[in-house]
Amino acid sequence: MSDSPVSESPYEALGVPSSASEDELRRAYRRLLRETHPDTGGDPTRFIAVQRAWELIGTPAARADYDRGHTYSPGGSERVSWAPPPRASSAPSSTRPGARSYGHPGGWRRERFLRLLQEWVGRGVAIDDPYDPALVRRAPRELRRILADALAEEATARLVSELGIGYTVWHDVATGEPEDKLDHVVLGPTGLFAILSEDFGGVVRVRRGEVDGVSVEGDRPLHALASRARVIARAARIKFGGLLLVVPDDELEEPYVVAGSSRGALMAVVRRSVLPALLRDGLPGARTVGGTELFDLRTRLQTVITFV
Structure with missing residues (x-):
């Protein structure tokens, strides 16, 4: 639990x-x-x-x-602390240079949680601590899910920030409506990855190319990930090598599970702790990039990426 x-x-x-x-x-x-x-x-x-x-x-x-x-x-x-971490905590903990990072991971969902929490409590009612666990646990599940996903995005951001200077990371990438954003886009020698960070609050499995489980509640997160990645791919005229759905370790039995592909990009559900090694070593079968192509992709993405 x-x-x-x-x-x-x-x-x-x-x-x-x-x-x-x-x-x-x-x-x-x-x-x-x-x-x-x-x-x-x-x-x-x-x-x-x-x-x-x-x-x-x-x-x-x-x-x-x-x-x-x-x-x-x-x-x-x-x-239990669910308050946002200090901004400085997103920096690498080691002395070696970290990945280039842009955007504010979890920021949009944090703001949405605070706004909806105030509406649930009642307008004009003072909230001493919106992250008080006793208060959060009484809130409707949809509000708790928003906060859980914000925490998941922040946890992923801390890991990818330590990949090294050869990687570039964009957080909270707009692809249309704010709720349809990509949580992270990661570019490095092992490839270009579009990532969603989720916390379903229960064990999930991959069935027929999609995430399944009681806690998923009928959502189609891999389908959503592929659709959002397609928006960026078309705008920048690039191709993703991998589409990754990152979940807490206790929600997936295996280190990662490949769920198929979408327009040449491999789709996989990944335990959070496994993500750094997967991004450094590469997702088996996913397209890698290198040399001048890496710089070209970074330039194309910088030109088109905006943030929610």
Whole structure:
């Protein structure tokens, strides 16, 4: 059970309201342990989720800590922070030169979240901390999903910023309506990549060339990624080598899964931690670039790219 704003809460995992009594929590936990235990034919994933939920709210102290916006672990509690990171944190942590970066990763979704959160709370109502976990967890799922995706974009941006000076990265790239943006465009010796950073709040799989899972809720993110990349490709008269959908590590069982191709560009769903190595080593089968072509592509993209 991750600390993502859109992930299942421990109350949801146990199937009880947040107002449930201690006895109701205990009965729900014991019943679900029996129902989900792998030895009796239960779902191992659900079994682990039930155990993790009990760790978070199974005792009065842990429950009070969680309800105040903390996460509990055997070693103590730690405040969840969903506030935007300092701008300086997007710079490489090492002393070697980082990738050239343009745009503000997660910025558009941050602004959208704050605006919609104010509308949900009520106009004129003061919000002391819009990123207070206790407040965010009460918000509708669509609002929590916006914040989760902003966090996902920022996490990807931190990783790609350390690829090195041979790479150029553009964030929040406009392709039409703001919600139809590309989260990242990455250019380097291993190729040209269009990237979406997503957090679905649950495990996903690739089926028939598209992302599938209960948490996907009928969306077609790979189709959307290909359509948005096509807008930039036509405007700049270039070709992408790879179209990557980046998700948190716990949402994908494999390091990455190739989902097919779109107009010569390989499509893949990638664990976030695997992304830097994939961009440095190249996506097997994807077209690479080098020499003067790298400079030509950078010039073409700089000419046409605008930001949301």
